[in-house]
Amino acid sequence: MSLRPIDIESRLAVLDLNARYVEAIDEGRFEEWTELFTEDGHYRITTAENVEQGLPLPIMYATSRAMLRDRVKALREANIYEAQRYRHMLGPPRLEPAEGGLRARVNFMVARVMHTGDTSLFATGCYLDRIVLAGGAARFAEKNVILDSRQIDTLLAIPL
Amino acid sequence: MNIHERAWPAEGLTRIPYWIYSDRDVYAEEQANIFRGDTWIFLCLEAELPRPNTYRTSNLGDMPVVVTRDQDGAIHAFENRCAHRGSLLCLKQRGEAREIACVYHNWTYDLTGRLTGVAFRRGVGGKGGMPADSRPDRHGPRQLRVEVFAGLVFGTMSAGVRPVEAYLGPEIAAKIRRVMKAPVKLLGGYSQVLAGNWKVYVENTKDSYHASLLHMFFTTFRLNRLSQKGGLVVSEGGDNHISYSMSADVAGKEYEQAGMRSAQSGYGLEAPELLKSVDEFGDGVGIQILTVFPTFVLQQIRNSLAVRRVVPLGLDRTELAWTCFGYADDDEAMTELRLRQANLIGPSGFVSMEDGAAVGFVQRGIRGADDEESVVEMGGNGTSSEESRVSEAAVRGFWKAYRRHMSL
Numbered sequence: 069m070s071l072r073p074i075d076i077e078s079r080l081a082v083l084d085l086n087a088r089y090v091e092a093i094d095e096g097r098f099e100e101w102t103e104l105f106t107e108d109g110h111y112r113i114t115t116a117e118n119v120e121q122g123l124p125l126p127i128m129y130a131t132s133r134a135m136l137r138d139r140v141k142a143l144r145e146a147n148i149y150e151a152q153r154y155r156h157m158l159g160p161p162r163l164e165p166a167e168g169g170l171r172a173r174v175n176f177m178v179a180r181v182m183h184t185g186d187t188s189l190f191a192t193g194c195y196l197d198r199i200v201l202a203g204g205a206a207r208f209a210e211k212n213v214i215l216d217s218r219q220i221d222t223l224l225a226i227p228l
Numbered sequence: 229m230n231i232h233e234r235a236w237p238a239e240g241l242t243r244i245p246y247w248i249y250s251d252r253d254v255y256a257e258e259q260a261n262i263f264r265g266d267t268w269i270f271l272c273l274e275a276e277l278p279r280p281n282t283y284r285t286s287n288l289g290d291m292p293v294v295v296t297r298d299q300d301g302a303i304h305a306f307e308n309r310c311a312h313r314g315s316l317l318c319l320k321q322r323g324e325a326r327e328i329a330c331v332y333h334n335w336t337y338d339l340t341g342r343l344t345g346v347a348f349r350r351g352v353g354g355k356g357g358m359p360a361d362s363r364p365d366r367h368g369p370r371q372l373r374v375e376v377f378a379g380l381v382f383g384t385m386s387a388g389v390r391p392v393e394a395y396l397g398p399e400i401a402a403k404i405r406r407v408m409k410a411p412v413k414l415l416g417g418y419s420q421v422l423a424g425n426w427k428v429y430v431e432n433t434k435d436s437y438h439a440s441l442l443h444m445f446f447t448t449f450r451l452n453r454l455s456q457k458g459g460l461v462v463s464e465g466g467d468n469h470i471s472y473s474m475s476a477d478v479a480g481k482e483y484e485q486a487g488m489r490s491a492q493s494g495y496g497l498e499a500p501e502l503l504k505s506v507d508e509f510g511d512g513v514g515i516q517i518l519t520v521f522p523t524f525v526l527q528q529i530r531n532s533l534a535v536r537r538v539v540p541l542g543l544d545r546t547e548l549a550w551t552c553f554g555y556a557d558d559d560e561a562m563t564e565l566r567l568r569q570a571n572l573i574g575p576s577g578f579v580s581m582e583d584g585a586a587v588g589f590v591q592r593g594i595r596g597a598d599d600e601e602s603v604v605e606m607g608g609n610g611t612s613s614e615e616s617r618v619s620e621a622a623v624r625g626f627w628k629a630y631r632r633h634m635s636l
Contacts, residue, residue, distance in 0.1 A: 113576070114416070115416075115418055117321075117416075117417075117418075118416040118417070118418070121416070123414060123415055123416035123417075124415060124416060124563065124567055125415040125416025125417065125418070125552050125567065125570060126567055126570055126571075127418060127570075127574055127575060127576050128571060128576045129567055129568060129570060129571055130499075130571075131501075131568070132499055134498040134499040135498075135499040135501075135502060137498055137499075138497045138498050138499050138502065139571075141498075142445055142448070142449075142578055145444075145448050146444045146445045146447075146448035146449065146578070147444070147445065147578065147581055147582065148442065148444065148582045148585070149581060149582070149585055150585060218417070218418050218419055219418070219419045219420070219421050219547075220418065220419070220420050220421070220575040221420075221421050221423075222420065222421070222422060222423060222575070222584045222585055222588060223420065223575045223576070223581040223582075223584040223585055224575040224576045224581070225576065225581055
């Protein structure tokens with residue numbers, strides 16, 4: 069099956085999806101973040117070291133939007149961590165056609181700002197995404213967050 | 229102040245003086261008396277050296293070491309330091325090699341750590357080189373004594389420390405064998421860098437009292453029962469411990485009930501498959517946390533299995549290195565189950581992320597409090613095994629062993 073070239077509308081839809089993604093996280097609207105995934109969307113954070121060794125261990129892992137909602141509920145009501153926020157900077161997505169949508173590769177850097185004001189470069193890496201476009205809306209069917217470093221400072225509570 | 233001019237509080241093991249976490253001389257003495265002293269330090273899983281001619285780097289406290297499997301399959305460990313100028317020999321975390329060459333001046337070693345070659349030893353064109361009576365091998369990397377116990381590689385600089393099995397004691401050895409029951413399949417790893425002294429994290433792993441108070445995940449989602457049976461085993465001497473609890477229901481009903489509850493009343497997990505687990509040890513124990521003095525942790529949280537190494541990076545900085553595993557004969561479904569349960573552990577773990585933060589909270593809280601002390605009286609003042617986990621007996625056990633090694 070030949071895949072169609074990527075039209076400009078699809079490219080704009082991906083840019084818009086990424087903009088909404090980082091806004092939802094950085095502004096602490098985590099419930100909205102879950103809605104950017106398909107119902108059976110997969111979300112996984114791991115390290116480049118694990119990927120290069122062919123090892124599957126995730127740091128965070130969800131196989132449905134319901135699991136993402138559980139993660140958010142735990143962040144809100146169960147887990148204890150100091151108040152903090154992220155600021156994401158994303159690079160432009162490199163897109164490839166894929167069945168039912170697109171594959172995207174996007175570089176990111178995330179600063180973590182603690183309630184005390186302490187600010188650090190918390191994470192760098194790339195997103196390897198599969199995005200489906202249905203009825204004009206783009207959603208993540210799969211989002212793999214590949215961290216460049218194997219080290220996490222203290223904890224990773226808020227999703228990346 | 230010289231640490232031997234410091235006085236431990238008169239109350240003994242129920243008081244921990246805060247200078248113990250903030251004194252540079254204490255840190256230096258720990259490196260010599262504990263990490264390079266009469267202890268066994270966990271270096272890596274045997275499975276991390278899968279073939280002959282492989283190596284990985286590790287640590288004995290803050291001393292860098294190389295662990296190798298030689299061409300005959302034997303495991304060795306030695307200091308990661310060149311005989312010549314002290315440069316690191318292995319720069320990568322792991323690799324395959326028939327020999328190890330220092331990048332600085334290309335001195336070479338075999339995988340037992342023996343110096344095998346000095347570049348230009350006889351000079352070039354009859355000029356330069358080393359004197360004929362030079363003995364550079366006398367400055368070679370120091371060898372560790374190594375023992376493999378149930379797939380775990382331990383190393384020590386001590387000639388006198390008892391063999392690993394005796395060091396562990398019979399109860400701890402049996403519970404290590406329980407988890408390391410079959411050949412291991414690596415699933416991966418990562419590290420957390422904690423903003424506190426290494427002992428604060430080690431105490432946390434021995435502290436069965438905090439589990440249901442700091443980690444609210446199970447309670448919030450009403451997944452545990454208040455009186456889950458369990459217990460605390462502290463080895464003679466206090467060095468090693470096991471804390472365990474029975475699964476309320478390991479057959480899967482608990483997970484179904486959690487789903488039903490969430491559907492009916494809005495609490496519980498929407499996707500309880502996260503916690504779906506199997507009783508793979510056949511004894512109903514849902515959680516077993518095991519520690520070996522000073523810095524080894526073996527974890528079974530349902531079907532999430534991991535070893536943790538606690539590596540001091542300085543007085544108030546500690547690396548917590550996690551390596552997670554399953555068994556070689558796990559099928560795809562079992563691996564998937566373990567990967568889902570990986571959500572419980574590590575830097576994002578539903579029941580572990582708080583530990584990373586708590587270490588920093590203590591280190592920040594005790595600034596300026598060198599002359600104050602913490603109170604460790606839950607469960608009395610002893611270090612013996614108990615049925616109740618509302619006890620700090622294993623924490624006191626750690627300090628009992630620590631003071632013995634440090635002559636404090």
